[in-house]
Amino acid sequence: MVKQADAIWGGLIGRAAFVGAFVLFGGVWQAATAQPSGADGTDFLYRVQQGDTLINLAARYMDSVEGWRLLQQRNHVADPYRLKPGSLLRIPFDRIPVVPATAQVVFARDATSGGKPLQAGMKLAEASQIDTGDKGAVTLSFDDGTRVTVPPGSHVALSRVRAFARAGLIDVRVHVKQGEAESNVSPRKNGVGRYEISTPALVTGVRGTRFRVQASEAVSTSSVLEGEVATTAGRQKQAIKAGFGVQASAGHLKRAALPAAPKLNAIPELVQTPCLRATWQPVKGAVGYRAAVARDAALSELSAYQSSKTPAVTLCGDEDGDYTLVVQSIDALGLTSESATRPFTVRLHPEAPYTIQPASGRTYRSGDVAFAWAAVSDAGSYDMEVADTETFASPAIQQHANDVRLTKPLTAGTWWWRVRSVAADGKTGPWSDALRFRVLDIPPDAVPTAAVEAGNDGKLHAHWSALSPELAASGARTRVQLAGDTSFAKPIADVVSEGNEATIPRPPSGVYYIRTGVDLGDAASVVYAKPQRIDVGTFVGDSARSPVQSGGSNLLLND
Known part of the structure; x- marks a missing residue:
């Protein structure tokens, strides 16, 4: 059963329990450079090479050169000086001197040994206990380059971590109490001494190979990627070569070819x-x-x-x-x-800046359009692009900037813009989201002019014609300002209306100016009509200072 797992940059190969059928691995013969051929039970296996003799092999591996006599007897060798190249020689492990060794942590995440966090570079001795968290993992390396990876949710003990005293080959036993282990044994192809992985119901004796083992409560599997293994479940035994695998269940073995590897579709570099x-x-x-x-x-x-x-x-x-x-x-x-x-x-850093303006979905007046974004602490500069398509296939503007604000002229149309950070070394981070905005031409005759009436309520009432459908559809509103001079630096009244009228508190007697404009949501870019002068006193006059009344109220007419 394949389970969905959270996808994060942290984790490994799922959790499993190593219980089930008994499987024994062995029987892989490497090239001529790999004469040490692993273990078979209590014996070390050696593939005879040209020029080997029992005496020099005893001197190389055993506790005494006199051990050649035991080798001759156990292997039924007629002449100790004439060994058949390619034949298999058994050497008892109890006659091979060993020295203590260590396993080096080459990778660790959310894993502990004896309650202490593991870190790359640490060395673990024999009898060390290893626990990985739900998203933890550990990869250990031994003296001959053999690596074992322990995925999440596993509890593993280094039962034996030693090395052959005279040959430098490893003598390692790893006990998986819970979880998984994946091994790449003797990747340098120099042969292997003894490397075994055991579980409460599984023993894996490897002789220079690469394989994966997984087990559930009732089923165990082995997928052989390199070399050859010998498997045993109950009374059944099978030799499994690379490209094949075996499922062991209830004492039975089922052999099959491994599935084909997926053919990956293109992914970006x-x-x-x-x-x-x-x-x-x-x-x-x-x-x-x-x-x-x-x-x-x-x-x-x-x-x-x-x-x-x-x-x-x-x-x-x-x-x-x-x-x-x-x-x-x-x-x-x-x-x-x-x-x-x-x-x-x-490459996700430097991070993309937060965009400020133009805002997504907003409409702006044609001409100079201001662009702004937030500063990113580890950015040395920025790249900004504007295009008339969301793909940015042919950007209309490509600007490298040291500041976080710039202004660029744009004509009427629909546009997209984006920005990215550039590190001091020139490496670029990801682009921000592309934001769509609109630019409109607003000719002077598109700005309505207001008529103002002084009501009995002591207020001025401004009226104007409705905006064009295109402006109204873009979200534009009418802005009305009243000021004491034509600069409108300090407006007395500043009203934004979505309709076509506004009420302004009546100011004290004096000369004032009123103007209307098209507001697209940015006060700095409002397009105003020409200001009009009004007199406010005991009456409201027109531009000729003549009082105008209607229905008992003073009127203000346009210039």
Whole structure:
């Protein structure tokens, strides 16, 4: 059963319990440079090379050169000086001297040993206990380059961490009490001494190979990616080569070819959004997929994962860096494919500035349009673009700026703009969201003029014609100002109306000026009609200072 998992840049390969069928791995023969061939029970296995003798092998591996006699007897060798190249020689482990060794932590996240947090660079001795949190992970490295990765929700003990005293080969046993472990054994191809992973019901004896083991309460699986393993469940035994896997359940083995690796669709080389959406074509026979993000070429520092029943995942995070997307297919038996990989780079910093203006959906007057955004602390400068399409395929304006404000001329039309931060080293962060705004031409004859009437209520009542449908649809309103001089530096009244009338408190007697304008929401860009002069005294006069009355009220007429 494939479960959905939260996609974050932190996590690994799901939780499992290693209980179930008994599986024994072994039997992988490397090239001529890999004569040490691992373990089989209580024996160390060695593949004979040209020029080997029992005496020099005893001197190299055993506690005494006299051990050649035991080797001759146990391996039924007629002539200790003439060994058949390619034949298998067994050396008892109890006659091989070992020295204490350590496991080095090469990657750790939300993991502890003995209650203390683990960190990269730490060394763990034999008998160390390791616990990973729900989103934790640890990768350990041994002296020969062997690595074991422990995913979330696991409890692991280093039962034995030693090395052959004279050959430098490892002698390691890892006990998984709960969870999972994935191993890449002897990646340098120099052979392996003894490397075993055990669980309450599972023993994995590896002889230089790369494989994955997973187990549920009743079922265990092994997917062999390199080399060859020998498996045993109950009384059944099978040798499994790379490209195949086995499911063990109730003492029975079921062998099958591994599912094909997914063929990843194109993903961008540079990702500048918090989440990466990865897709691929469905794989025949796959019932699910597992995706992860690795921070290293060895794919042991996994910083995100997600399981999915469909050929797509979304992985999210907020750390810049170079990553590798890793995706595997999972078939109905639980066997997993070789990994499909794709490198990519995440760059989310410097962060995109918060935009101030033009605001999304607003309308502005044609001519000089002001652009502004918030300052970003680690930005040395900024890039700003304006385009007539949301794709920014052919920007009308491309401006590199050191300040957070600039003004650019724009003609009437619908526009999009965006801005990004540029670090001092020239690296660019992600673009801000593209904001759509509109620019309108507002000719002088589009601005209504007001007629003013002095009412019996002691107030002035201004009236004007309605705005054009285009201006009204853009959200424009009419602004009315009354001031004591033509500069309107300190208006006595400043009223914005969505209709075509406004009421202004009647000022003291004197000479005043009134004007109307089209307001698009930005006071600095209001287009005003020519001011008109009015006299306010015992009467309200027109421009010729003649009183005008209607219905007992003084009237003010336009110039």
